[in-house]
Amino acid sequence: MNVIEIKDLVKIYNSSEVQVKAVNGITVNFEEGEFTAVVGPSGSGKTTFLNMLGGLDRPTSGSVKIGGTNVWDLSSRKLIDFRMNNIGFVFQSYNLIPVLTAGENVEFIMHLQGRPKKEREERTKEMLEAMGIGDRIKSRPAKLSGGQQQRVAVARALASKPEFILADEPTANLDSHSTTELLELMSQMNKKYNTTFIFATHDQRVMDKARRIITIEDGKILSDEKFER
Amino acid sequence: MSTYFIIAWRNLWRNSRRTLITSASIFFGVFFAIFMSSLQRGSFENMVDNMVRFYSGYIQIQESDFNQHRSLNNSLQTYQTFQQEIENHPLITQSSQRIESFALAGSDENSFPAMLFGIQPEKEEAISGVSKWLSEGSFIKSGSKDLLIGKVLAKNLKIAVNDSIVLIGQGYHGVSSAGIYRISGILDFPLPDLSKQLIYMDLQNAQEFFSMPGLITSQVIMVEKPEQVAQVIRDLTPKLGAEMKIYAWDELQPELVSLIDGKTASGKVVKLLLFMVIGFGVWATIIMLMHERKRELGVMIAVGFQKTRIMIMIIIESAFIGLIGILIGIGISYPFIWYLFNNPIHVTGEMAETYKSMGFEPILKFGINPDIFLSPAFTILIIFAVLSIYEIWYVARLKTVTALKA
Ligand SMILES: Nc1ncnc2c1ncn2[C@@H]1O[C@H](COP(=O)(O)OP(=O)(O)O)[C@@H](O)[C@H]1O
């Protein structure tokens, strides 16, 4: 079943006389449980694509349908709530609210969702433990390593029970050991909860784990391949 | 809601030094404004109090032309029935009749112009407590033929207690008046103008001197609180004789009122400038704070924080900064002002002379009315209300993607 249906997506930036076609007509679908990498050289349009797909950046034209909802038809307030309930985000770095502990960072989103306290607490613990950092629940982000911070970000994304998780270069700031660990954990989560993961990356180790690789260049899909792993 | 407070509170201490510096600037502004207002208020109240007690009273009844032409020809008959009205009015605490005029005071050595007040000694004493300024000799009693004289005037005339002076003046309807009087006491007035000019004599004595038996130039009426003046005037007005006119103290002291108004206005300008400087300082802090957190705000909006929630959080945070400043400002200034209120500063030495030469009592009194403390607090709140508009505007126009790239 298709979770995401994208049609003729275009994003044109008009910055001082030059027109940049960051995304230039992408049509693609994503299914439940995918573990997909969107790859391509720097400047090829990966971030722009993910941001439009995630309801963060309004497309110039084209549509993004998530679970049947045309996200870019939503009002900005509704869109924020939609993101909260349907999409998990993991950015390259500084994902967490610095003044909240790891546990609070995970719990907060469920709080926004209006989930009961007991459920929030249990799920926070479960997610942090699943990501191998149950013991750091009370630590503030500044006290965590880059890899641990990314794991908290993944735990936070999973905790809200989203349709899918978008991760834009989640490993770009990590050393190779942390990268391997994080990827292994995300792959486990993908299998355990059947949560869709979509990465933007040019990290070979991410590509090696991905079961689908969409290559884009100059804002267009160059290839779309699936692998059995 | 409490979670917003937690985040706002913790954010506040992320850069604790900046928070403290900002709060300290607010504290300073609040403290300075309170100190300034309190000193101003105290000195105004003291000035009014002095002026009211020594000169005008809170209320005065005069012959209708006396205020324009301060001539004895415009003096007033005292009616027994009207005196009864004054006696019986519940808000009137004291009342005293006077003759206010001028005379030339002469001794063997010198002569000087003097303000000659015919007073009812016991009643006047009850109003102004004038005997506390008595530095030598004794106070006068009703029916006495003796005089009380300001210290500086006595010095200028080179006379002492029990010496005699000659008074020469113009009486009722141009009758020339002259007399020789013994000095009963010397008054060391705090107000230099009085000390240099004032002579008190018993009312009856003055009536004889000026050849105006049964007449007075004014009747002074005192009330407990300045706020009661209007009420008393309303009550007495219908009872006045046709030739009488009633005045509130501020009508009789227009120079004092405009002096106070002018100083209040310039004080307001100083405070306005002060609060503007502080306001811009706080604004700069808030701009920095928002700018630093731009990316973080972007992440928050991305993961599901409504912008209104973020606005509330930031407003709470900046309100904390303001409240800390206000509370410490009031917390420290209150006991400080309370002490000064109860222990006014007596200016001594050269400063005291400067004060005296400008016609002021050499004392710094402080006011402690609630509005002195509340109005700077309120001003700060307005500043933060204005700044929260900036905060709302900043968050409202924040583009998630741009913020994420910050
Ligand atoms: N806000 C923007 N304004 C103008 N051009 C932009 C903006 N964001 C991205 N671009 C341009 O769009 C293109 C794609 O950028 P991006 O999506 O960030 O690529 P990638 O993530 O693959 O490196 C680049 O040429 C970039 O310079």
Ligand SMILES: [Mg+2]
């Ligand atoms: Mg990118």
